[in-house]
Amino acid sequence: MLSAYDFKEGDLCYNIISNIVPYEVEVTYEIEPSIFGSTSDNYSGITVVVIPESVTYSGITYSVTGIGDYAFNDCTSLLSIHIPDGVTSIGYGAFRGCSSWSGDITIPDGITSIEGSAFAGCSSLTSIKIPNSVTSIEDYAFAACSSLTSINIPDGLNSIGEYVFYRCTSLPSITLPNGVTSIGPMAFGHCSSLTSIKIPNGVTSIGYWAFSYCSGLTSVTCEANTPPAVETRAFYQVPTDIPVYVPCESLTTYQTDEGWSYFTNVQCLSKEESAVEDINSPSTNTPKIFRDGQLIIIRDGVNYNAQGAVVK
Numbered sequence: 001m002l003s004a005y006d007f008k009e010g011d012l013c014y015n016i017i018s019n020i021v022p023y024e025v026e027v028t029y030e031i032e033p034s035i036f037g038s039t040s041d042n043y044s045g046i047t048v049v050v051i052p053e054s055v056t057y058s059g060i061t062y063s064v065t066g067i068g069d070y071a072f073n074d075c076t077s078l079l080s081i082h083i084p085d086g087v088t089s090i091g092y093g094a095f096r097g098c099s100s101w102s103g104d105i106t107i108p109d110g111i112t113s114i115e116g117s118a119f120a121g122c123s124s125l126t127s128i129k130i131p132n133s134v135t136s137i138e139d140y141a142f143a144a145c146s147s148l149t150s151i152n153i154p155d156g157l158n159s160i161g162e163y164v165f166y167r168c169t170s171l172p173s174i175t176l177p178n179g180v181t182s183i184g185p186m187a188f189g190h191c192s193s194l195t196s197i198k199i200p201n202g203v204t205s206i207g208y209w210a211f212s213y214c215s216g217l218t219s220v221t222c223e224a225n226t227p228p229a230v231e232t233r234a235f236y237q238v239p240t241d242i243p244v245y246v247p248c249e250s251l252t253t254y255q256t257d258e259g260w261s262y263f264t265n266v267q268c269l270s271k272e273e274s275a276v277e278d279i280n281s282p283s284t285n286t287p288k289i290f291r292d293g294q295l296i297i298i299r300d301g302v303n304y305n306a307q308g309a310v311v312k
Contacts, residue, residue, distance in 0.1 A: 004031065014055060014057070016062065025065070049080070065089070069092040081101065111134055116140050122142075126147050142168060154177065159183075182206075185231070201225070209232070227254050228259075254266050
């Protein structure tokens with residue numbers, strides 16, 4: 001019977017990616033995915049993982065550049081893991097179901113893609129920092145990360161895939177980078193703690209059920225001059241009367257658009273209303289706080305929400 005991995009060193013198993021210069025390996029699973037049960041024996045009982053920058057086998061030193069598909073799938077005892085800077089890829093389902101892994105995670109700068117279901121079901125993670133090198137986040141990548149309260153979306157990202165943040169029920173707000181052009185089906189479905197969402201100018205489509213059951217939303221800002229195409233029930237169970245801020249020149253277009261007419265309180269997003277033109281400004285006049293799960297920006301003694309509306 002063939003081994004599921006090329007070699008094991010210490011606690012971890014490895015597959016050889018390149019057996020010539022540059023010598024490279026990826027961390028892989030201990031037990032074949034096809035025989036995972038409801039309680040997996042994959043790295044059974046492992047609690048702390050420190051992935052090395054390199055590993056030596058048969059006299060050859062290999063750089064560790066990847067975390068393979070399903071590598072730590074269903075490792076429910078895993079409490080923490082260190083990923084070195086040399087890792088450039090995180091495979092499909094790599095940490096899926098690591099439900100005890102808690103706290104914060106910083107993904108190394110060299111990674112360009114986060115594969116599908118990579119962190120799905122990591123229900124104890126609270127914060128994830130994604131580097132700007134990431135240009136692709138695949139379907140279900142962070143689904144059911146139910147304790148997640150903070151995540152940054154990298155500037156280079158151009159699309160949000162299906163179910164990426166599905167059931168991230170503790171996430172209070174999110175700002176999408178200007179390069180995003182599409183939001184996939186169910187991308188933020190059942191994110192019940194979301195209070196605000198800002199949709200950038202470049203977005204042209206919002207998939208079916210994308211924000212469905214986001215019942216905590218108190219406002220939506222859409223900066224696109226042309227209303228993005230809204231697929232079936234994209235805002236299902238979102239309150240219809242919350243303010244939706246759109247460019248002034250497009251106000252009537254939004255109000256009469258078939259998808260956006262779901263909302264009854266579409267308003268003009270003027271510069272005066274968007275008093276917080278740059279909430280990342282280093283100005284000492286714009287301190288930022290979280291209050292009741294909502295981002296509050298204080299400018300010149302006045303409190304604004306993330307959309308620039310005055311709040312008490």
